[in-house]
Amino acid sequence: EEVWITAFVDVGSATDFLVNVKISTNEFTNDKKYYALIIGNNKYDHWENLSSPINDVTAVAKILKEKYKFEVPFLLKNADKNAIRKAFFKMNDILTEDDYLLIYYAGHGQKNPSIQKAYWIPTNAKESFDRNWISTSFVTEMIGTFKARHVLLMVDSCFSGILKGDDDTISDIEGDSKDPVVLRKWLNRKARLYISSGSNEPVLDTSGDGTHSLFAKKFLDILENNNDNIISRDVYGGIDRFVQARASQRPKYKIIKETGDNEGMFIFSVRN
Numbered sequence: 001e002e003v004w005i006t007a008f009v010d011v012g013s014a015t016d017f018l019v020n021v022k023i024s025t026n027e028f029t030n031d032k033k034y035y036a037l038i039i040g041n042n043k044y045d046h047w048e049n050l051s052s053p054i055n056d057v058t059a060v061a062k063i064l065k066e067k068y069k070f071e072v073p074f075l076l077k078n079a080d081k082n083a084i085r086k087a088f089f090k091m092n093d094i095l096t097e098d099d100y101l102l103i104y105y106a107g108h109g110q111k112n113p114s115i116q117k118a119y120w121i122p123t124n125a126k127e128s129f130d131r132n133w134i135s136t137s138f139v140t141e142m143i144g145t146f147k148a149r150h151v152l153l154m155v156d157s158c159f160s161g162i163l164k165g166d167d168d169t170i171s172d173i174e175g176d177s178k179d180p181v182v183l184r185k186w187l188n189r190k191a192r193l194y195i196s197s198g199s200n201e202p203v204l205d206t207s208g209d210g211t212h213s214l215f216a217k218k219f220l221d222i223l224e225n226n227n228d229n230i231i232s233r234d235v236y237g238g239i240d241r242f243v244q245a246r247a248s249q250r251p252k253y254k255i256i257k258e259t260g261d262n263e264g265m266f267i268f269s270v271r272n
Helices: 052-068 081-094 135-147 169-174 180-188 216-226 232-244
Strands: 003-009 013-020 034-039 069-078 098-106 109-112 117-120 149-156 191-196 229-231 251-254 267-269
Touching: 034 052, 034 081, 052 069, 052 098, 052 216, 081 135, 117 191, 135 251, 149 216, 149 232, 149 251, 180 216, 180 229, 180 267, 191 232, 229 232, 232 251, 232 267
Parallel strands: 034 069, 034 098, 098 149, 149 191
Antiparallel strands: 003 013, 109 117, 191 251, 229 267
């Protein structure tokens, strides 16, 4: 692990240098720091209450912490607008350029048909458009501001697919997800991605069992059955096939435009 090198500058004059040797193997090791900002809203002041979001985010946070060793500084349940915005800004203070962040939102979503813009609905928002609706523009602006190397946004709400994304670029990111060289490349390149439970449409609250939504149920199943590394592209593929077979909604997977994406891939790695 250590090699000494002696450099002879002149007759009778020598300088010793210690070189630390690192043995490189053809294995992929993910020792990066991962964070999660997770929001789930069931109870609303002015909207119909939902059944699954609290169950969903509780289970997602648990498996991310226990199996994947994520730090979860913010697990918000039944959060109003102020709590959600504050969590985003505090998360920005925590992150460094070497960190990786998952943002997960489950709750009501709505759109403004006049401008084709989507919104998250905090618990204190009214049914008609008001100051407490959170525009997805705010979310994407914060994602563009975050210093983290990778940010993956997962949204399980109605109209969750209306977001500034690029459909074409995502299909161009090809590579073998089992190749250590490719995984290291994806890990080191900047990524700004999102996976939504639907497109420009309402989505189901539960999968029929009253416990989890279709989106969350499959995401949890994928995390539970992964024993090594799984990339965001394959997470989306599993969710898309599962949801489409059971509902009319169509999940989306896109690069978030104008946030600095550089063809990275979010990687969920099992940690012992």
